[in-house]
Amino acid sequence: MSDIGQSVNQFIVETQRTHSSAADDLTGLLNDVISACKKIANLVNRSSILGLEGYASSNNVQGEHQKKLDILTNDVMVEHLNWTGHLAAMVSEEIDDVITISEDYPKGKYLLCFDPLDGSSNVDINLSVGTIFSVLRCPEGIETPSHEHFLQKGTEQVCAGFCVYGPSTMLILTTGFGVNGFTLDREVGEFMLTHPNMQIPEDTSEFAINMSNQRFWEPPVKRYIDECIQGVDGEREKNFNMRWNASMVAEVYRILTRGGIFMYPLDSRIAKQGGKLRLLYEANPMSFIIEQAGGVSSTGRERIMEIQPESIHQRVPVFLGSKNEVERVVSYHK
Numbered sequence: 001m002s003d004i005g006q007s008v009n010q011f012i013v014e015t016q017r018t019h020s021s022a023a024d025d026l027t028g029l030l031n032d033v034i035s036a037c038k039k040i041a042n043l044v045n046r047s048s049i050l051g052l053e054g055y056a057s058s059n060n061v062q063g064e065h066q067k068k069l070d071i072l073t074n075d076v077m078v079e080h081l082n083w084t085g086h087l088a089a090m091v092s093e094e095i096d097d098v099i100t101i102s103e104d105y106p107k108g109k110y111l112l113c114f115d116p117l118d119g120s121s122n123v124d125i126n127l128s129v130g131t132i133f134s135v136l137r138c139p140e141g142i143e144t145p146s147h148e149h150f151l152q153k154g155t156e157q158v159c160a161g162f163c164v165y166g167p168s169t170m171l172i173l174t175t176g177f178g179v180n181g182f183t184l185d186r187e188v189g190e191f192m193l194t195h196p197n198m199q200i201p202e203d204t205s206e207f208a209i210n211m212s213n214q215r216f217w218e219p220p221v222k223r224y225i226d227e228c229i230q231g232v233d234g235e236r237e238k239n240f241n242m243r244w245n246a247s248m249v250a251e252v253y254r255i256l257t258r259g260g261i262f263m264y265p266l267d268s269r270i271a272k273q274g275g276k277l278r279l280l281y282e283a284n285p286m287s288f289i290i291e292q293a294g295g296v297s298s299t300g301r302e303r304i305m306e307i308q309p310e311s312i313h314q315r316v317p318v319f320l321g322s323k324n325e326v327e328r329v330v331s332y333h334k
């Protein structure tokens with residue numbers, strides 16, 4: 001169990017055998033997601049050669065100008081997942097409505113929420129981007145799931161993961177029994193276990209936030225960041241380092257590897273929409289992974305995974321990472 005070099009497929013099968021409480025029948029679905037991610041890794045890697053850089057002429061449901069790769073990666077996910085019989089329906093960042101499974105195909109017992117290309121503002125500048133996914137159970141007896149069936153708390157997730165398309169392509173996975181990291185071995189075309197049982201250090205001196213939004217933040221966030229910046233001369237009596245990739249997958253991967261805190265808080269410009277990041281396919285799966293690795297994830301006011309979702313594209317503020325830093329910024333909100 002958990003042998004370095006083991007393939008992801010073997011790892012998933014063994015996890016299901018070892019933990020009788022693990023969701024059954026996940027192997028097939030995860031294999032579909034993994035093969036979609038391999039295809040996306042290839043598209044991202046060859047995007048300049050294939051002429052896939054730049055914007056498409058459309059906006060998504062969030063009103064964001066879509067990149068060509070936002071649309072293509074969404075298509076890859078849907079095409080790999082809609083016919084195999086593992087899913088009952090899907091929700092994607094790029095599609096307004098629930099994606100139903102055609103009548104021609106068998107239906108499965110899971111629901112999938114995904115962000116096909118996270119951090120897509122980075123894709124044309126050759127920085128890391130990724131795919132985020134969250135697996136929920138389809139309520140029993142529901143033939144054609146609609147919005148309301150996806151409105152489940154993050155605590156109901158049976159599996160969450162993300163892929164980072166960076167110098168290496170990595171897959172990070174949790175089924176509720178810790179967090180494991182796999183690296184794509186391009187020579188054999190398989191993800192191999194390279195980072196078993198990832199754990200986030202409780203303390204950190206590295207924070208990630210988009211500082212250009214500083215004047216719009218709420219007082220607790222201003223206070224927390226001011227104290228970090230004052231370093232040894234201030235309240236914290238230690239120096240902090242800052243990183244901002246503008247790619248949540250890259251930030252969360254860094255935090256899983258060496259600790260840190262990531263923040264996309266509420267600010268006065270985005271207060272009406274509830275935040276920047278989306279609950280079902282960004283905040284919830286990342287929170288599941290972070291908590292399983294010993295970290296904490298909050299909106300500043302409540303645990304993200306306990307939020308009762310009200311709509312499929314709902315947005316929330318996000319503070320996640322090393323336990324002691326997240327708890328500190330949360331305490332400033334009280």
Ligand SMILES: O=P(O)(O)OC[C@H]1O[C@](O)(COP(=O)(O)O)[C@@H](O)[C@@H]1O
Nearest residue numbers: 115117118119120121210246247248
């Ligand atoms: O451009 P900003 O405001 O710094 O926002 C960056 C954040 O937006 C995101 O790119 C949102 O995800 P998408 O690229 O999927 O829309 C996060 O990955 C990232 O943390």
Ligand SMILES: [Mg+2]
Nearest residue numbers: 115118119282
């Ligand atoms: Mg995203």
Ligand SMILES: [Mg+2]
Nearest residue numbers: 093115117118
């Ligand atoms: Mg996206």
